[in-house]
Amino acid sequence: MISRRPSIFIYTHRADPDFLREVQAGIEEENVTSEVFEKEEADADLLAYDACEASMMGSGIGISGENVALQMRGRKPKESVCNIHMPTFSACRIIGSNSARVLKKQCLRDLE
Amino acid sequence: MSIVAGVDIGNSTTEVCIGEYVQGKPVRFLSGSSVMTTGTKGTLANIHGILAALKEAMGRIGRDVSGIDLIRLNEAAPVIGDTAMETLTETIITDSSMIGHNPSTPAGAGQAAGELLSFDRLGRGLPGTPYIVFVSGDHGYEEVAERINETAGRLDVVGMILQADEAVLVENRLARKIPIVDEVKRIDRIPDGKMAAIEVALPGQFIRMLSNPYGIATLLHLNADETRTVTPIAKSLIGNRSAVVIRTPNGDIRENVLPAGEIYLDAEHPVRISLDEGADKIMKAVSDAGKIRDVTGQADTNVGNMLNRIRKSMSEVSGETDADIHITDILAVDTLAPVLISGALAGETCLEKAVGIAAMVRTQQLPMRQIAAKLSDVLHTQTAVAGVEAVMASLGALTTPGTALPLAILDMGGGSTDAAIIREDGSVSMTHQAGAGELVSMLIQTELGLDNRYMAEQIKRYPLAKVESLFHMRMENGEMYFVQESIDPRFYGRVVLLTESGLVRVEKDVPMERIREIRREAKKKVFLTNALRALRSVAPDHNLRRISNVVLVGGSAADFEIPEMLMEEFAGYGIVCGRGNIRGTEGPRNAVATGLVLSYGGENR
Known part of the structure; x- marks a missing residue:
C-alpha cells in the first residue's frame, strides 16, 4: 500500500512568488499541507483543473503569472470556483484557505 | 353579468x-x-x-x-397586533475583560497565565516574568515568529493573542509550542501590563479552565470575592475552543439582573403576575382572567417598558392617544437571546433569558x-x-x-390567530388571539441572533438542507439528494434553505439540526398554544371535545409543518383537523x- 500525507497540489506556470506564498500561507493556516509543481500549461483555469484531478483532496489551485484559480473536483475545466487576475494578498489567503476547507468539508469563505 | x-x-x-x-x-x-x-x-x-x-x-x-x-x-376586526422582546438578565462586563470566541484555527493547546505585553514593546519585557504577547494585524507571521524566537532564553512567552488569522502560521514557526488565539478584532483594547490567562482546547474539545470560575481563580490567583465576580465570564465562555480572560482589578464586572416586573391584567378576574414566573404561568393567568379589558406592566421594569412600547407604536398606527389603546390579549413566550457583551474584544455574545410578547390591541375602528x-x-x-x-x-x-356545517375554522395569519365556529343556523362565535406568524419570525430571529427579520421569515418558511458535496445535499429529514450538475460552490458546506427559486444560504454558522429545532419550537410555542386557547374560547362550553372538525386557513396554514403539528395535537382531543383548500384550488389562502x-x-x- 502506498500512503503519503495528503496535500493540495498547486500547479504553477511562472507564478508570481508573492501570490504563491500567500496562497500557501492560507493552506497552512488551515493545518493542511501543499505541494507546488511547475507546468508548461499557461492557463490558470486548466492548471487548477489538472491539479484538482491529480490530487485526492477534491480541490486544486492553478497560478499562472498573476492569475490565481481554484477548482473543485467534478466541475468542468473552464468553470473554476474562482479565477482572479492580480488578486489581493488577502484574496490569495482566502483562495488557499478555501482549497483546504474543501477537503475539511467546511463552507468556503467569501472573497471580499 | x-x-x-x-x-x-x-x-x-x-x-x-x-x-x-x-x-x-x-x-x-x-x-x-x-x-x-x-x-x-x-x-x-x-x-x-x-x-x-x-x-x-x-x-x-x-x-x-x-x-x-x-x-x-x-x-x-378592529384589532392590531405587535410583538416585543426583552431580555430579563443582562451580563454587563466592561473594561475589556475577556475574549472568548471560536476562531476556526487557534493554535497550540493548553493554558497559561502571564502579564500582557504588546509585541511593539517586546524589548521592555523582563526576564523571569511569564508574558502573554498580543500582536496587531500590522505584523506578519514570519516577523512575529522570528522575533519571538529571538527572545528565547531572555523572555518567558507563555501565550499569544493575534489580530490576524495567523495562529497556525506563527505556531508552526515557533521553537517553543504555546497556546495562540487569533482573529481578535479589537486588539487595540487589550491593556498592556495587566494579568491574563489564555487557554486553547485540544482538537475536538472545549476549554475547561477558563469556563470554570475556579479555573480562572487558579490561573489568575483570585480570592473568593473576585472569583464570584468572574462567574458570568466563565459562564459565557462555556463551549468555546479558545479564550482569554484579562484581569482588570478595578474592572466593573457584574451580572445585572434587571427587575423583570409584573403584568397587571385588568379583567373579569383581575390578576397580577410576575414575568419571572415564565410563559406557562403567565398564559395560565391570562386564561383564568376571563375577558381582559387592558394589560399593563409595572412601571420602570422590563415588562412595563415593553408594554408601553407596544402601546406607543399602536397609538401611532391607529392615530389614537396612548390612553385609548387597550391591550386585550397577550401571548408570552420564553426564549433565549444572544446578547452582545459590552467590553468584549471579539464580538462575543452570551445567551440570556428573554421573553417575547405578542399583544392584541383593540382600536375604535x-x-x-x-x-x-x-x-x-x-x-x-x-x-x-x-x-x-x-x-x-x-x-x-x-x-x-368535504366540509359541512357546523364548522370550526382556525385562521392563522401573520399578526393574529382567529377562531370561529359557524353553526347550522348561521350563528357564529369568534375570537381573536394575539400572536401568529410574525411572533414566530421574531423568535427565530432572536434565538439565532440574525441581523434582519427577512432571513428569519425565510427560515420559517422553507425546509433546510446541508450541501455536503457539489453533487449532493443532506435534507433536514435525513434524506440524501443527488444532483447531476454541480451545485454552485458558494453553497458548499453550507446550510441552505430549499426555496421555490433555488437555494438560499443561511449565513449564520449554526448547525442545521439546531436551526430546525429553533424553528419548530418557535412554531409550537406560538401556534399550538394559540390554537388551543382560540378553539377553547369558541367551543361549546369551552370544551374542545365538543368540536368535531377544524379547517385551517390563513397564510400560516400554508406552512409546510404547522398543520401537521396541529393535527398531531388535536388528534388527542378527537378533532378532525386539516388544511383548508379554498375553492378546491387555492389551498388554505x-x-x-x-x-x-x-x-x-x-x-x-
Whole structure:
C-alpha cells in the first residue's frame, strides 16, 4: 500500500512568488499541507483543473503569472470556483484557505 | 353579468378573489391573487397593495382592473397586533475583560497565565516574568515568529493573542509550542501590563479552565470575592475552543439582573403576575382572567417598558392617544437571546433569558371606509366594506371539498390567530388571539441572533438542507439528494434553505439540526398554544371535545409543518383537523376574499 500525507497540489506556470506564498500561507493556516509543481500549461483555469484531478483532496489551485484559480473536483475545466487576475494578498489567503476547507468539508469563505 | 372582487387585507398579505355573477346562476370563480400588504393593516398605505393584487388577479384572466364592477373589502376586526422582546438578565462586563470566541484555527493547546505585553514593546519585557504577547494585524507571521524566537532564553512567552488569522502560521514557526488565539478584532483594547490567562482546547474539545470560575481563580490567583465576580465570564465562555480572560482589578464586572416586573391584567378576574414566573404561568393567568379589558406592566421594569412600547407604536398606527389603546390579549413566550457583551474584544455574545410578547390591541375602528372611498376614487369602481372577517373566512372555508356545517375554522395569519365556529343556523362565535406568524419570525430571529427579520421569515418558511458535496445535499429529514450538475460552490458546506427559486444560504454558522429545532419550537410555542386557547374560547362550553372538525386557513396554514403539528395535537382531543383548500384550488389562502365574493350572492338572492 502506498500512503503519503495528503496535500493540495498547486500547479504553477511562472507564478508570481508573492501570490504563491500567500496562497500557501492560507493552506497552512488551515493545518493542511501543499505541494507546488511547475507546468508548461499557461492557463490558470486548466492548471487548477489538472491539479484538482491529480490530487485526492477534491480541490486544486492553478497560478499562472498573476492569475490565481481554484477548482473543485467534478466541475468542468473552464468553470473554476474562482479565477482572479492580480488578486489581493488577502484574496490569495482566502483562495488557499478555501482549497483546504474543501477537503475539511467546511463552507468556503467569501472573497471580499 | 357582473364581476365582483373580494379583497382581504391581512397583516402580512393582501388577497383578492374575482368572481363572476350571471343572473340566476351560482357564482363562477375566475381568478385570485396574493401580494404583500403595503403599510400597516387598515391604513391608507394598503391601497398600493390592493391595486397590485387586483391587477395581478385580473391580469391572469387577460383583463384590466376597469372590468371589475364591484369591490368588496373585508370589515377587518378592529384589532392590531405587535410583538416585543426583552431580555430579563443582562451580563454587563466592561473594561475589556475577556475574549472568548471560536476562531476556526487557534493554535497550540493548553493554558497559561502571564502579564500582557504588546509585541511593539517586546524589548521592555523582563526576564523571569511569564508574558502573554498580543500582536496587531500590522505584523506578519514570519516577523512575529522570528522575533519571538529571538527572545528565547531572555523572555518567558507563555501565550499569544493575534489580530490576524495567523495562529497556525506563527505556531508552526515557533521553537517553543504555546497556546495562540487569533482573529481578535479589537486588539487595540487589550491593556498592556495587566494579568491574563489564555487557554486553547485540544482538537475536538472545549476549554475547561477558563469556563470554570475556579479555573480562572487558579490561573489568575483570585480570592473568593473576585472569583464570584468572574462567574458570568466563565459562564459565557462555556463551549468555546479558545479564550482569554484579562484581569482588570478595578474592572466593573457584574451580572445585572434587571427587575423583570409584573403584568397587571385588568379583567373579569383581575390578576397580577410576575414575568419571572415564565410563559406557562403567565398564559395560565391570562386564561383564568376571563375577558381582559387592558394589560399593563409595572412601571420602570422590563415588562412595563415593553408594554408601553407596544402601546406607543399602536397609538401611532391607529392615530389614537396612548390612553385609548387597550391591550386585550397577550401571548408570552420564553426564549433565549444572544446578547452582545459590552467590553468584549471579539464580538462575543452570551445567551440570556428573554421573553417575547405578542399583544392584541383593540382600536375604535380601522379606517376601512376611508380605504374603500379612496379605492373608489382611484378606480372609479363601486367599492363597499362588507361582512365580518370571521364570517367571511368561514364562508370561504366552506368551499373546501368535504366540509359541512357546523364548522370550526382556525385562521392563522401573520399578526393574529382567529377562531370561529359557524353553526347550522348561521350563528357564529369568534375570537381573536394575539400572536401568529410574525411572533414566530421574531423568535427565530432572536434565538439565532440574525441581523434582519427577512432571513428569519425565510427560515420559517422553507425546509433546510446541508450541501455536503457539489453533487449532493443532506435534507433536514435525513434524506440524501443527488444532483447531476454541480451545485454552485458558494453553497458548499453550507446550510441552505430549499426555496421555490433555488437555494438560499443561511449565513449564520449554526448547525442545521439546531436551526430546525429553533424553528419548530418557535412554531409550537406560538401556534399550538394559540390554537388551543382560540378553539377553547369558541367551543361549546369551552370544551374542545365538543368540536368535531377544524379547517385551517390563513397564510400560516400554508406552512409546510404547522398543520401537521396541529393535527398531531388535536388528534388527542378527537378533532378532525386539516388544511383548508379554498375553492378546491387555492389551498388554505384566500378564504376571506372568497367569502366576500360568495356573500355578495347571498345578499342579492
